[in-house]
Amino acid sequence: MELLDKIREHKARTGVIGLGYVGLPLAIEFAHAGFHTVGIDVDQRKVDAVNAGTSYIVDTTSEEVASLVATGRLRATSDFSVIEELDTINICVPTPLRKTKDPDMTYIVAAVTEIKKYLRAEQLVILESTTYPGTTEEVVLPALEEGGLKVGRDFFLAFSPERIDPGNKQFQTRNIPKVVGGVTAHCTQVAKALYEQSIETVVPVSSTRVAEMVKLLENTFRSVNIGLVNELALMSAKLGINVWEVIEAAATKPFGFMPFYPGPGLGGHCIPIDPFYLGWKAKMNGFEPRFIELAGQVNEAMPKFVVDKVTDALNNDGKPVRNSRIHVLGVTYKRNVNDTRESPALHVMKMLLDRGARLSYSDPYVPEIHEDGMELKGVAVRDALEAGTDCVVLLTDHGQFNYSEIVHRAPLIVDTRNALRDFIGGNIVRL
Numbered sequence: 176m177e178l179l180d181k182i183r184e185h186k187a188r189t190g191v192i193g194l195g196y197v198g199l200p201l202a203i204e205f206a207h208a209g210f211h212t213v214g215i216d217v218d219q220r221k222v223d224a225v226n227a228g229t230s231y232i233v234d235t236t237s238e239e240v241a242s243l244v245a246t247g248r249l250r251a252t253s254d255f256s257v258i259e260e261l262d263t264i265n266i267c268v269p270t271p272l273r274k275t276k277d278p279d280m281t282y283i284v285a286a287v288t289e290i291k292k293y294l295r296a297e298q299l300v301i302l303e304s305t306t307y308p309g310t311t312e313e314v315v316l317p318a319l320e321e322g323g324l325k326v327g328r329d330f331f332l333a334f335s336p337e338r339i340d341p342g343n344k345q346f347q348t349r350n351i352p353k354v355v356g357g358v359t360a361h362c363t364q365v366a367k368a369l370y371e372q373s374i375e376t377v378v379p380v381s382s383t384r385v386a387e388m389v390k391l392l393e394n395t396f397r398s399v400n401i402g403l404v405n406e407l408a409l410m411s412a413k414l415g416i417n418v419w420e421v422i423e424a425a426a427t428k429p430f431g432f433m434p435f436y437p438g439p440g441l442g443g444h445c446i447p448i449d450p451f452y453l454g455w456k457a458k459m460n461g462f463e464p465r466f467i468e469l470a471g472q473v474n475e476a477m478p479k480f481v482v483d484k485v486t487d488a489l490n491n492d493g494k495p496v497r498n499s500r501i502h503v504l505g506v507t508y509k510r511n512v513n514d515t516r517e518s519p520a521l522h523v524m525k526m527l528l529d530r531g532a533r534l535s536y537s538d539p540y541v542p543e544i545h546e547d548g549m550e551l552k553g554v555a556v557r558d559a560l561e562a563g564t565d566c567v568v569l570l571t572d573h574g575q576f577n578y579s580e581i582v583h584r585a586p587l588i589v590d591t592r593n594a595l596r597d598f599i600g601g602n603i604v605r606l
């Protein structure tokens with residue numbers, strides 16, 4: 176039976192390499208659609224968790240994983256030889272930056288090296304990891320063709336950017352339109368057919384490069400607009416204007432404006448990183464990407480701006496940062512998720528510690544922090560307030576925090592998220 180027919184009849188065996196924020200929800204969607212799905216991960220803890228019916232991803236429940244595992248449609252392994260039995264393989268491994276801000280392709284290369292060992296005719300490989308334009312055809316394709324199989328004839332290769340937004344209750348893997356571009360038209364057709372079985376809208380594009388660039392446009396768009404609004408926040412602070420009020424009023428314009436909000440800096444695995452993948456590739460081709468660089472500079476300066484705000488606010492109360500009791504609210508990179516990757520809160524905290532603050536924090540999603548030399552255990556907000564604090568710094572506006580209690584009891588609050596928009600008080604300092 177041809178691969179296309181196997182897919183359409185849900186007889187294809189699907190596989191997902193990398194069971195993280197992207198890969199696990201995707202594997203679940205394939206399993207829901209009726210495919211026998213195998214997740215492959217090098218992290219044995221994740222493999223064991225999936226097989227035990229436990230979820231470690233905020234938008235996926237353990238019940239969902241457990242019920243799919245119980246039906247036999249979902250399982251996980253760290254043994255790559257299973258690839259031989261698979262008909263489709265989606266690669267969802269990390270694509271971080273090196274310290275030099277160059278792309279770190281080691282995870283993609285490692286995954287492709289494993290696929291290459293087991294690749295056979297009539298298999299479909301789709302790269303989903305965010306990466307620079309050209310990766311699929313310049314890095315993945317040559318490796319897969321080394322064994323003599325030919326793309327478009329023997330096996331199929333495509334790129335499809337992942338657009339998941341952790342914590343978003345309205346849009347999840349199933350109802351976020353999926354862009355897909357294959358190396359050949361037939362590759363696109365097969366990949367499109369796979370996604371159509373489990374995702375509501377599939378948007379085919381003409382090439383892998385276009386599909387790769389789509390993701391980078393989306394994330395660069397966010398990074399640049401957040402950079403712009405962060406700069407407006409800095410400007411407004413100088414001019415004595417409440418930038419939040421400006422944005423809310425501007426957002427009443429029914430066309431031609433989209434609100435973005437300032438904050439303590441960019442976080443997560445996408446917005447602070449992906450534009451640099453594009454910037455790197457542009458530079459390699461002799462093009463200087465000015466917007467990406469500028470937005471990066473403005474956004475990366477925000478944690479320091481927050482620390483200066485805290486310093487000034489304490490100074491107004493006649494206190495130095497050194498030995499002041501500073502309590503941080505929220506350390507994840509955005510509200511209501513459990514992900515601290517690239518979180519600006521960690522940078523702010525590190526700078527405050529380096530200045531001698533007596534630091535504590537509360538975050539319902541993060542019981543402990545062991546990072547960048549910091550060893551901290553979270554405490555309940557009420558306990559911190561009872562023990563006495565000189566300043567509360569609100570860095571991530573989780574829905575669980577009791578803001579009225581905090582405003583009522585804290586002597587000083589620096590609010591970097593406008594979470595206290597409905598409160599009036601001389602103790603509130605806004606970004």
Ligand SMILES: NC(=O)c1ccc[n+]([C@@H]2O[C@H](COP(=O)([O-])OP(=O)(O)OC[C@H]3O[C@@H](n4cnc5c(N)ncnc54)[C@H](O)[C@@H]3O)[C@@H](O)[C@H]2O)c1
Pocket residue numbers: 192193194195196197198215216217218221267268269270282285286303304305306337338339340341444445
């Ligand atoms: N998290 C998001 O919101 C998001 C959104 C869109 C796109 N992306 C992109 O999707 C990709 C994956 O991101 P993520 O957030 O799911 O990352 P993640 O770190 O949550 O998950 C990646 C998983 O891959 C595993 N892994 C690493 N190397 C492997 C290998 N060689 N073989 C098998 N497994 C391996 C890791 O153990 C981990 O479980 C990245 O390129 C990221 O930029 C992420």
